[in-house]
Amino acid sequence: MAGLQKSFIREILKVTESPDVISFAGGLPNPRFFPVEEIKEACSRVLKEHGREALQYRTTEGFLPLREQIADRYALHGVHVSPDQILITTGSQQGIDLVGKIFLNEGDRVVLERPSYLGAIQALGLYQPKFRVVTLEDEGCDVEELRSQALTGLKLMYSVPNFQNPSGISYSVSRREEAAEVLAQTNAVFLEDDPYGELRFRGVRAASMRKFLKDQAILLGSFSKVVSPGLRLGWIAAGAAVMEKLIIAKQASDLHSSSLEQRVVHRYLLDNDLDTHLSRIRIAYGRQRDAMVHMLDTYCPTGVTCTRPEGGMFLWVTLPPGISSMNLFNLAVKENVAFVPGHPFYVDGGGDSTLRLNFSNTDEARIEEGIKRLGRAMCRLLEQGTPVTRPSAK
Amino acid sequence: MAGLQKSFIREILKVTESPDVISFAGGLPNPRFFPVEEIKEACSRVLKEHGREALQYRTTEGFLPLREQIADRYALHGVHVSPDQILITTGSQQGIDLVGKIFLNEGDRVVLERPSYLGAIQALGLYQPKFRVVTLEDEGCDVEELRSQALTGLKLMYSVPNFQNPSGISYSVSRREEAAEVLAQTNAVFLEDDPYGELRFRGVRAASMRKFLKDQAILLGSFSKVVSPGLRLGWIAAGAAVMEKLIIAKQASDLHSSSLEQRVVHRYLLDNDLDTHLSRIRIAYGRQRDAMVHMLDTYCPTGVTCTRPEGGMFLWVTLPPGISSMNLFNLAVKENVAFVPGHPFYVDGGGDSTLRLNFSNTDEARIEEGIKRLGRAMCRLLEQGTPVTRPSAK
Numbered sequence: 016m017a018g019l020q021k022s023f024i025r026e027i028l029k030v031t032e033s034p035d036v037i038s039f040a041g042g043l044p045n046p047r048f049f050p051v052e053e054i055k056e057a058c059s060r061v062l063k064e065h066g067r068e069a070l071q072y073r074t075t076e077g078f079l080p081l082r083e084q085i086a087d088r089y090a091l092h093g094v095h096v097s098p099d100q101i102l103i104t105t106g107s108q109q110g111i112d113l114v115g116k117i118f119l120n121e122g123d124r125v126v127l128e129r130p131s132y133l134g135a136i137q138a139l140g141l142y143q144p145k146f147r148v149v150t151l152e153d154e155g156c157d158v159e160e161l162r163s164q165a166l167t168g169l170k171l172m173y174s175v176p177n178f179q180n181p182s183g184i185s186y187s188v189s190r191r192e193e194a195a196e197v198l199a200q201t202n203a204v205f206l207e208d209d210p211y212g213e214l215r216f217r218g219v220r221a222a223s224m225r226k227f228l229k230d231q232a233i234l235l236g237s238f239s240k241v242v243s244p245g246l247r248l249g250w251i252a253a254g255a256a257v258m259e260k261l262i263i264a265k266q267a268s269d270l271h272s273s274s275l276e277q278r279v280v281h282r283y284l285l286d287n288d289l290d291t292h293l294s295r296i297r298i299a300y301g302r303q304r305d306a307m308v309h310m311l312d313t314y315c316p317t318g319v320t321c322t323r324p325e326g327g328m329f330l331w332v333t334l335p336p337g338i339s340s341m342n343l344f345n346l347a348v349k350e351n352v353a354f355v356p357g358h359p360f361y362v363d364g365g366g367d368s369t370l371r372l373n374f375s376n377t378d379e380a381r382i383e384e385g386i387k388r389l390g391r392a393m394c395r396l397l398e399q400g401t402p403v404t405r406p407s408a409k
Numbered sequence: 410m411a412g413l414q415k416s417f418i419r420e421i422l423k424v425t426e427s428p429d430v431i432s433f434a435g436g437l438p439n440p441r442f443f444p445v446e447e448i449k450e451a452c453s454r455v456l457k458e459h460g461r462e463a464l465q466y467r468t469t470e471g472f473l474p475l476r477e478q479i480a481d482r483y484a485l486h487g488v489h490v491s492p493d494q495i496l497i498t499t500g501s502q503q504g505i506d507l508v509g510k511i512f513l514n515e516g517d518r519v520v521l522e523r524p525s526y527l528g529a530i531q532a533l534g535l536y537q538p539k540f541r542v543v544t545l546e547d548e549g550c551d552v553e554e555l556r557s558q559a560l561t562g563l564k565l566m567y568s569v570p571n572f573q574n575p576s577g578i579s580y581s582v583s584r585r586e587e588a589a590e591v592l593a594q595t596n597a598v599f600l601e602d603d604p605y606g607e608l609r610f611r612g613v614r615a616a617s618m619r620k621f622l623k624d625q626a627i628l629l630g631s632f633s634k635v636v637s638p639g640l641r642l643g644w645i646a647a648g649a650a651v652m653e654k655l656i657i658a659k660q661a662s663d664l665h666s667s668s669l670e671q672r673v674v675h676r677y678l679l680d681n682d683l684d685t686h687l688s689r690i691r692i693a694y695g696r697q698r699d700a701m702v703h704m705l706d707t708y709c710p711t712g713v714t715c716t717r718p719e720g721g722m723f724l725w726v727t728l729p730p731g732i733s734s735m736n737l738f739n740l741a742v743k744e745n746v747a748f749v750p751g752h753p754f755y756v757d758g759g760g761d762s763t764l765r766l767n768f769s770n771t772d773e774a775r776i777e778e779g780i781k782r783l784g785r786a787m788c789r790l791l792e793q794g795t796p797v798t799r800p801s802a803k
Contacts, residue, residue, distance in 0.1 A: 043466055051460030054669075058452040066445030070637035072437055105499050105641075105663040112662045116535065138661040141510065243464035245668030247499075267532040268506045269499040273667055274639030275448075 027344075031353045037385035039372040040353040042180060042328065044240050046376075048296045050283065054243065057282035061275065069275040075266040077103025077250070078277035084284050085236065085250055094223050096234070096252045102261050103272045107210055107237035107249035111138040111173070113268065114206055114233060114251070117260045119144050123170035128156055130331075130360030130369070132180045132208070135173050144170065146362040151179065153322075155186030158193045169203035176224060178211040178327025181360050181371040185325065188221045195227030203231075204257075210237040210249075213293055215326035216301030230254030238280055240328070241293060246276045300328065306379040307372060307386060314390030316397050321372075328375035331357075333368060335397070340370040343396050352388040421738075425747045431779035433766040434747040436574060436722065438634050440770075442690045444677065448637065451676035455669065463669040469660040471497025471644070472671035478678050479630065479644055488617050490628070490646045496655050497666045501604055501631035501643035505532040505567070507662065508600055508627060508645070511654045513538050517564035522550055524725075524754030524763070526574045526602070529567050538564065540756045545573065547716075549580030552587045563597035570618060572605040572721025575754050575765035579719065582615045589621030597625075598651075604631040604643075607687055608769075609720035610695030624648030632674055634722070635687060640670045694722065700773040701766065701780060708784030710791050715766075722769035725751075727762060729791070734764040737790050744782040 031038035061069050076082070082098040089096045104110045111134065119125065119142035127136065129148035140146070147164050149156040155176065176186040186194070198205050207224050225232040230253070237249035251261055265271070307330055311321050318335035332354075334340060340356040347353060357369030377385060425432035455463050470476070476492040483490045498504045505528065513519065513536035521530065523542035534540070541558050543550040549570070570580040580588070592599050601618050619626040624647070631643035645655055659665070701724055705715050712729035726748075728734060734750040741747060751763030771779060 041466075046461040046465050049461055049464040051456055051464065054464065055453060055456040055460070058456065059449060062445055062449040062452065066449070067440040067443055068639075070443040070445065070448065070639040071440050072435075072633075072638045105666070108661075109663040134661070134664070137657070141658065141661050239466075243669075244466045245462075245464040247663060247665070247667045263531070264535065267502075267528070267535050268662070269503040269641060270528070271641070272499070273641045273670060275637075276667060276670065 027353065027355060030348050033351075035351045036348075036353055037351060037377065037381050037388065038353040039374070039377065039385060040355050041373055041376060043373070043376045044244060044328065045296070045299065048292075048299065049243050050287065050292060053283055053287050054279060057279045057286065058275075061278045061282050065278060069278045071274060073271055073274045073277075075102075075262050075271045077101070077272060078274070078281060081277050081281040082250070084281060085252075089252070092220065092223070094225055094234070096225075100252055100254065100258055102251045102253075102258060102265060103277055104249045104251055104265065105269060105272050106239060106244070106247045107208060107235040108134050108138065109268070110235040110249055110251040111135050111206070111208065113261050113264045114171070114204070115139045115142045116264045116268075117257070118171055118204060124164075124167060126161070126164050126169055126172040126203075127362055128174055128179065129363070130181050130357060130366055131173065131362065132175055133359060135208070136360075136362055139171075139173065148361075148363050151182055151184050153184065155184070155190030156194060158190065158197060161194055162197050165197050165201045165203070169201055171204045171206060172198065173206045173208065174224075175208045175211070176221070177209055178214065178324050178329070180211070180327070181329055181355070181357070182331040183322040183324030183327055183329045184331070186221065191221060191224055192227060195224055198228060198231065205232045206235065207232055208235040210235075210240050211327035213241050214297060214300060214328065216297040216304070218325035225252075230257070233257060241289065241296075242280060242283065246273075246280065248272060248276055248280055297326070300326070300375050303374045303377065303379055303382060304330070306382045307374045310383050310386035310390075314387050316390070316394050319393060328373055330372040330374060332370050332372060334370070334393070336368060338396060339367050341367065343370065343392055346392040346396055347389055350388040350392045352385045352392070354389070421747065421749060424742050427745075430742075430745045430747055431771065431775050431782065432747040433768070433771065433779060434749050435767055435770060437767070437770040438638060438722065439690070439693065442686075442693065443637050444681065444686060447677055447681050448673060451673045451680065452669075455672045455676050459672060463672045465668060467665055467668045467671075469496075469656050469665045471495070471666060472668070472675060475671050475675040476644070478675060479646075483646070486614065486617070488619055488628070490619075494646055494648065494652055496645045496647075496652060496659060497671055498643045498645055498659065499663060499666050500633060500638070500641045501602060501629040502528050502532065503662070504629040504643055504645040505529050505600070505602065507655050507658045508565070508598070509533045509536045510658045510662075511651070512565055512598060518558075518561060520555070520558050520563055520566040520597070521756055522568055522573065523757070524575055524751060524760055525567065525756065526569060527753060529602070530754075530756055533565075533567065542755075542757050545576055545578050547578065549578070549584030550588060552584065552591060555588055556591050559591050559595045559597070563595055565598045565600060566592065567600045567602065568618075569602045569605070570615070571603055572608065572718050572723070574605070574721070575723055575749070575751070576725040577716040577718030577721055577723045578725070580615065585615060585618055586621060589618055592622060592625065599626045600629065601626055602629040604629075604634050605721035607635050608691060608694060608722065610691040610698070612719040624651070627651060635683065635690075636674060636677065640667075640674065642666060642670055642674055691720070694720075694769050697768045697771065697773055697776055698724070700776045701768045704777050704780035704784075708781050710784070710788050713787060722767055724766040724768060726764045726766060728764070728787070730762060732790060733761050735761065737764065737786055740786040740790055741783055744786045746779045746782040746786070748783070
């Protein structure tokens with residue numbers, strides 16, 4: 016399965032390499048907002064003031080002052096985590112892997128949202144659990160489905176409650192409470208991945224599930240979408256008992272994350288105002304999202320719907336029943352526009368008439384042109400009335 | 410087991426934190442030789458010239474020009490690996506983990522040297538194989554032991570053929586050939602970890618086992634000891650079929666290693682002469698090794714022996730039979746000198762009268778003073794005739 020998905024994504028990326036193609040396929044933040052000068056400044060200062068420490072082996076847990084900054088940021092949002100409950104990881108992707116490593120044995124039941132993040136399907140899938148799914152609705156997962164899954168003995172639930180990848184959906188406050196109530200009656204770990212939470216351009220932040228679930232919830236965070244993904248820095252926040260095991264797993268996996276980059280991000284956060292930086296990103300992504308939604312409303316044929324996320328980087332489009340996004344992809348490529356068909360995000364199959372659009376990495380003018388092209392491809396597909404076909408195993 | 414070792418090493422590191430203690434315990438390269446200025450220069454240039462690329466997500470395989478540099482370096486040493494047979498990892502430690510992840514199922518037989526690298530015991534141990542051991546002799550592993558292990562159906566052998574951690578032992582040319590001959594008749598993967606190969610201050614480099622075993626050998630390499638460990642950059646070199654799986658496992662583990670640091674090391678290698686840099690390290694480590702051996706000969710009681718490595722960072726000391734290095738540790742700490750007792754390096758128990766000394770991270774004058782103190786502790790222990798006790802499970 017992992018092999019299939021990798022090749023599939025590779026094929027898509029090959030297609031999108033051409034400069035003629037407007038790609039909504041990737042999951043990339045907009046490099047226009049990377050704080051290149053500030054990171055350069057931070058690198059110089061760290062290497063000047065603490066060069067030898069920054070280039071030496073350090074502890075597995077990570078650079079304490081950086082962990083303190085993360086704890087302080089959580090506190091701002093009403094989440095109480097102490098620095099020793101935080102482990103620095105190589106992106107939040109590594110957090111998923113480490114949690115899988117310490118918790119999952121072959122055959123354990125793991126609940127995913129339907130659709131779910133590809134990287135989690137891949138990382139957790141390597142530990143050979145039995146995946147179960149709960150449908151993602153407009154306000155979060157279907158709680159009745161979760162309730163019936165909970166009866167079967169769950170080990171873990173993986174969720175992205177804010178501006179989910181791929182759907183852009185966020186859990187409402189009441190849906191969080193209801194889901195937490197069900198999970199609190201189980202021994203399942205709730206793995207809350209929140210790479211996009213800081214990218215809210217509209218509406219009000221809802222509480223982390225940790226508020227309701229305490230140490231039953233493990234939080235994953237990342238600097239990828241707020242500072243830079245190339246630095247590969249993220250973190251796990253977990254209670255003491257789990258943290259002890261995570262540290263052992265992290266040590267076995269790669270000893271620790273980059274000493275230099277941990278100090279550089281720490282320095283960057285000291286010398287710059289993160290909220291000023293974030294507000295620029297939020298304004299731009301908000302505009303890009305609005306442009307995309309508007310263009311979809313304008314250029315797509317009747318029966319095509321999309322989510323209306325209040326933050327993050329993705330929109331989720333549903334085609335009329337029986338219309339295949341894989342077929343659409345083949346037509347769209349001829350129009351020089353690309354996206355990710357929805358099928359791979361469904362561990363139990365299906366999703367054939369859905370697709371993911373990224374709006375963070377394309378400026379407004381290109382979004383308009385790209386969605387026009389996509390709309391043309393949709394119209395052609397609907398005229399053809401092409402039968403549904405599944406992506407090939409290639 | 411992983412938990413035990415972690416706590417044990419932690420206790421040791423706590424002891425060595427005091428500035429009064431001369432520590433031969435860590436496995437750290439000497440920070441005096443970190444190219445701080447050059448890395449600072451490389452950071453600035455990369456961020457100036459390719460800032461947005463360096464801060465963005467990149468491919469899992471790693472930065473191609475860096476992989477080309479690694480392939481060129483291998484070619485210099487007569488090892489033929491193409492850049493697409495190289496995957497950049499988060500230190501070579503991650504290489505061990507990824508190989509474990511794709512090859513090992515619970516109960517698989519894995520051969521380790523006796524003694525073996527702690528990080529490999531930890532990383533591979535998490536996949537719950539059955540560890541088997543082959544004794545490490547002066548010229549490499551005991552081939553007869555390897556032959557009898559080979560009859561039982563091996564999945565993997567992990568080895569550090571150059572200046573092994575912890576023993577400092579290197580495989581002779583003939584021992585490599587003999588071991589390869591045995592392994593070639595099995596389906597076992599030979600995992601050759603070579604973090605210290607470039608740190609040869611005496612003698613002649615012997616060929617990689619890949620010369621004899623071709624794609625049956627997977628190579629791990631690292632910039633940790635030649636440039637900086639804090640950057641956490643290493644690599645795996647493997648044949649195409651294995652590489653495909655490794656890339657999937659790497660992608661699931663952390664997507665890719667730092668884009669910035671890959672470009673920084675690439676830039677560093679372009680703008681500086683690595684061999685000039687290495688020759689400074691080699692000269693210093695050679696002197697430190699000589700000082701340590703000389704001092705051990707001078708100050709240690711009769712019956713204490715040590716290895717005579719031609720490179721690397723470690724010496725291996727054997728106490729007279731029945732004398733416990735754990736007891737010695739407790740006395741040595743009172744003399745303000747520290748080392749790592751040998752027992753944890755033995756997966757099958759034993760090693761109670763052995764210990765590891767690091768010579769890379771202590772200057773000559775401090776080595777003299779430290780070994781004097783160690784000699785005093787040894788003399789006291791021998792006078793006491795203390796019975797052997799095993800390290801506690803704490």
